[in-house]
Amino acid sequence: MKHLTIALYLALTLQGNNVFASEVYTWKDKNGQVHYSDRAPADVDAKLIRSAAPNIAGSSSADISKAERAFKERQAKQGDAEKKNAEQAARKASKDEACSNLRNRIALFEQGGRIATHEGGERVLLSDEQIASELSKMKAQLDKDCR
Secondary structure (H helix, E strand, O other): HHHHHHHHHHHHHHHHHHHOOOEEEEEEOOOOEEEEEEEOOOOOOOEEEOOOOOOOOOHHHHHHHHHHHHHHHHHHHHHHHHHHHHHHHHHHHHHHHHHHHHHHHHHHHHHOOOOOEEEEEEEEEHHHHHHHHHHHHHHHHHHHOOO
């Protein structure tokens, strides 16, 4: 079975280029039935509906360089988009971390313990008014920055 699959794959791969590169003609017979073929019959007026794929080997160097420039432009745009997405992800991660830290600090203040700060190497306890003021500032910042 494995050998049959490989043989079928190779046959389709090798044949696939010819199938997709061929021309397709359509015509109606005397009964009104529509026909499609890769060859136009001699006795019927057939319309070409798909022409052969362009021959890259026969293309001019100007056509090839134009295609290369277009490819490089697409690559540059894709690189720019990926860079922009990475920067946005980094900003979002930074913002999420800051918001998490702010929520943790608010939770600490709301627990009701004495909050100390260090000023000049000395430990200073915040008063209830200072704690309430800091808590309101942090909640306002949370509402503003972390929705």
